[in-house]
Amino acid sequence: MKKRFETSVIHGGYDSKEHLGSLTVPIFQTSTFTFHTAEQGEKRFAGEESGYIYSRLGNPTVTALEETIATLENGEAGLAFGSGMAAVSAVLLALTKANDHIICSPGLYGCTFGLLKLMKEKYNISHEFCDMKDEEQIRQAIRPETVCIYVETPINPTMKMIDLEMVVKVAKEYNIKVVVDNTFSSPYLQQPLTLGCDVVIHSATKYICGHGDVVAGLAVGTAAFINEVAMTTQKDIGGIISPFDAWLLLRGIKTLPVRMDRHCSNAVHLYQALKGHPTVKAVYYPGDAEHKDYEITRKQMKQGGGLISFEIKGTKQDAQQFLNALHMVKIAVSLGDAETLIQHPATMTHSVIPADVREQMGITDQLIRLSVGLEAWEDIWEDLSQALNQIQMAETV
Numbered sequence: 001m002k003k004r005f006e007t008s009v010i011h012g013g014y015d016s017k018e019h020l021g022s023l024t025v026p027i028f029q030t031s032t033f034t035f036h037t038a039e040q041g042e043k044r045f046a047g048e049e050s051g052y053i054y055s056r057l058g059n060p061t062v063t064a065l066e067e068t069i070a071t072l073e074n075g076e077a078g079l080a081f082g083s084g085m086a087a088v089s090a091v092l093l094a095l096t097k098a099n100d101h102i103i104c105s106p107g108l109y110g111c112t113f114g115l116l117k118l119m120k121e122k123y124n125i126s127h128e129f130c131d132m133k134d135e136e137q138i139r140q141a142i143r144p145e146t147v148c149i150y151v152e153t154p155i156n157p158t159m160k161m162i163d164l165e166m167v168v169k170v171a172k173e174y175n176i177k178v179v180v181d182n183t184f185s186s187p188y189l190q191q192p193l194t195l196g197c198d199v200v201i202h203s204a205t206k207y208i209c210g211h212g213d214v215v216a217g218l219a220v221g222t223a224a225f226i227n228e229v230a231m232t233t234q235k236d237i238g239g240i241i242s243p244f245d246a247w248l249l250l251r252g253i254k255t256l257p258v259r260m261d262r263h264c265s266n267a268v269h270l271y272q273a274l275k276g277h278p279t280v281k282a283v284y285y286p287g288d289a290e291h292k293d294y295e296i297t298r299k300q301m302k303q304g305g306g307l308i309s310f311e312i313k314g315t316k317q318d319a320q321q322f323l324n325a326l327h328m329v330k331i332a333v334s335l336g337d338a339e340t341l342i343q344h345p346a347t348m349t350h351s352v353i354p355a356d357v358r359e360q361m362g363i364t365d366q367l368i369r370l371s372v373g374l375e376a377w378e379d380i381w382e383d384l385s386q387a388l389n390q391i392q393m394a395e396t397v
């Protein structure tokens with residue numbers, strides 16, 4: 001029987017009876033698997049007998065992770081990769097052929113954007129950004145050669161939201177697949193497959209791992225699609241995860257709901273505190289009832305998440321000075337870790353985007369992205385506010 005989410009993170013993909021009673025999944029640190037006989041090897045290759053062959057094609061520790069993420073995302077099957085980008089590229093290359101067309105959300109992870117550019121240059125697979133504010137906008141972007149709609153929501157780093165149910169409704173009319181990068185929400189807060197989307201991707205490096213010590217990716221979808229990816233763009237391109245990293249992810253996943261609850265409650269305290277500070281011009285948090293897409297958050301997310309973006313009053317130098325004035329909060333890209341991380345998108349994660357396009361997207365020189373950690377929120381605020389106060393004082397002298 002299907003268990004509740006908080007139980008599935010612990011028991012979802014592993015049965016200790018299969019492994020000599022070992023409470024936690026063993027790390028199968030092996031490259032290959034021996035066959036009892038030549039005939040058994042023949043049957044395994046022919047797919048007539050289930051069992052492991054070689055770790056690029058499957059490994060028991062990795063299988064436990066894949067079954068766990070499939071359960072958590074409410075999908076038929078899951079697949080693990082050596083990075084989030086290995087998952088993104090394997091899925092997109094499996095879905096497309098030369099001359100196809102992809103519609104994407106108005107903001108994308110930088111390397112996903114880089115991959116789409118490469119696919120355009122090499123295979124003439126074109127892409128088009130679409131605000132997806134209403135059905136009509138999506139319909140206008142659809143062409144006969146459109147094969148998929150690729151969405152991130154909330155969008156990095158502006159925290160704009162996309163209504164997944166609305167996107168799915170239009171996509172189904174045209175038989176187009178909807179792929180969601182669910183990294184920012186984690187399956188605890190948002191389950192796109194339950195809303196009718198076709199494929200979910202994660203940079204497991206972020207909330208799923210949660211401890212800042214692994215780079216990994218995951219994809220979930222129908223058994224047929226995931227098997228196709230496993231047998232083509234994963235097997236032959238080779239972006240697999242190591243058994244040890246899979247084990248670390250399984251370890252992290254057990255506390256995903258507990259961690260996410262704290263990330264979210266800390267974020268609620270901090271966005272409220274930030275809103276009240278005189279040096280802060282604007283705060284963008286999807287769980288804020290005053291956020292312009294709050295209705296979408298309420299519909300498709302359990303809570304507002306652990307990421308906050310805010311604009312400070314001042315210049316780019318003020319923004320950098322603010323970061324330099326922090327003591328505990330760490331200046332770093334990535335997100336979803338126990339430690340609170342802060343970064344300046346215009347000069348870091350989104351610096352490759354031309355300045356005018358960046359401004360248009362809402363990524364100003366004053367915009368700061370905060371990945372709220374698991375520390376006491378009061379300590380995070382003490383650090384943020386002392387650094388903000390320094391900017392304010394510098395402004396007034």
Ligand SMILES: *Cc1c(COP(=O)(O)O)cnc(C)c1O
Nearest residue numbers: 083084085109181183203205216
């Ligand atoms: C980090 C990230 C990726 C890329 O994942 P890696 O694990 O770094 O390869 C993709 N999408 C989003 C939204 C991310 O935050």
